[in-house]
Amino acid sequence: MSSLPPEALANKLMSGKDVSQALLDELKGELDAMKTSGAKLPKLVVILVGEDPASQVYTKRKAKVAQEIGMASELITLPKTTTEAELLTLIEQKNDDPSVHALLIQLPLPKHLNESRILNAVSPTKDVDGFHPVNLGRLLSGDTPPALPCTPAGIMKMLSFYKVPISGKHAVVIGRSTIVGKPMSLLLLSENATVTICHSRTKDLPQACAQADILVAAVGRPEMVTADYVKPGAVVIDVGINRVKNPETGKTKLVGDVDFASVSPKASLITPVPGGVGPMTIATLMANTLALYKAQ
Numbered sequence: 138m139s140s141l142p143p144e145a146l147a148n149k150l151m152s153g154k155d156v157s158q159a160l161l162d163e164l165k166g167e168l169d170a171m172k173t174s175g176a177k178l179p180k181l182v183v184i185l186v187g188e189d190p191a192s193q194v195y196t197k198r199k200a201k202v203a204q205e206i207g208m209a210s211e212l213i214t215l216p217k218t219t220t221e222a223e224l225l226t227l228i229e230q231k232n233d234d235p236s237v238h239a240l241l242i243q244l245p246l247p248k249h250l251n252e253s254r255i256l257n258a259v260s261p262t263k264d265v266d267g268f269h270p271v272n273l274g275r276l277l278s279g280d281t282p283p284a285l286p287c288t289p290a291g292i293m294k295m296l297s298f299y300k301v302p303i304s305g306k307h308a309v310v311i312g313r314s315t316i317v318g319k320p321m322s323l324l325l326l327s328e329n330a331t332v333t334i335c336h337s338r339t340k341d342l343p344q345a346c347a348q349a350d351i352l353v354a355a356v357g358r359p360e361m362v363t364a365d366y367v368k369p370g371a372v373v374i375d376v377g378i379n380r381v382k383n384p385e386t387g388k389t390k391l392v393g394d395v396d397f398a399s400v401s402p403k404a405s406l407i408t409p410v411p412g413g414v415g416p417m418t419i420a421t422l423m424a425n426t427l428a429l430y431k432a433q
């Protein structure tokens with residue numbers, strides 16, 4: 138943990154836990170009112186193929202949060218041996234089912250399944266992750282779809298909650314995945330940041346990152362971003378979720394892409410791992426489900 142005194146650290150922490158709880162309370166209120174009025178409830182369907190342990194944890198968590206706020210949800214788990222044809226048939230059924238408003242295919246899929254073919258099969262109107270090419274294209278063109286990719290959209294909500302100025306600021310995003318890095322960059326750009334995207338071939342990464350007023354790390358490398366990557370006073374968002382073994386206890390623990398201990402004294406605001414971006418992603422998934430329901 139950081140060597141900062143607890144009160145100084147508390148002032149710097151962007152608590153995804155607190156912000157997501159506020160968002161979930163709001164959503165629960167809306168769902169309660171819908172129930173009282175006898176309206177049909179929004180329903181989220183999550184499909185998990187295979188037994189990836191991290192994916193099992195994430196999908197169970199998503200179903201649990203849906204249940205906690207009174208959202209209808211269904212978690213479908215399929216064996217690793219599921220064929221592409223079988224999965225496509227199931228997706229088609231859910232696309233055609235009027236009681237389903239949001240459909241999520243948990244990634245990563247087993248290697249024998251073609252990820253883009255599967256994601257493209259989800260109806261754009263039920264695409265709760267915003268990964269369908271139609272929705273990514275709408276994001277690119279500024280015609281914002283009802284459901285934006287959950288992780289970057291959750292980060293934007295958190296920046297807004299903590300009143301972080303974005304317009305005219307220099308944002309650096311490390312990572313160019315379709316799930317996080319690219320949509321994150323577009324969302325920051327849409328709020329008028331000057332955006333730099335860094336990746337595995339970027340030359341002198343620390344120097345590029347040290348220009349950032351807002352630094353987003355979405356790499357998947359434990360504690361890669363150290364103090365020398367960070368401009369004093371920068372806002373640091375840590376997307377990474379890495380499981381590392383503690384050599385002393387032999388137990389695994391979660392760490393981000395940011396070396397919290399060395400970076401937190403330099404940053405003006407920073408997200409912890411866990412309790413930062415992760416909870417915002419799930420709360421945004423719920424908000425997206427409601428948004429798709431309304432759009433339908």
Ligand code: NAD
Nearest residue numbers: 288312313314317336337355356357376377378414415418
């Ligand atoms: P990815 O593997 O698809 O992409 C990683 C990106 O990092 C790539 O674009 C690559 O170019 C870049 N990269 C790799 N090594 C690098 C290096 N040495 N220097 C600079 N850039 C480098 O991963 P992803 O799906 O974007 O996820 C990134 C991290 O975020 C992972 O730890 C993942 O578990 C986590 N994640 C968290 C949430 C959440 O809700 N908190 C959601 C999605 C992903």
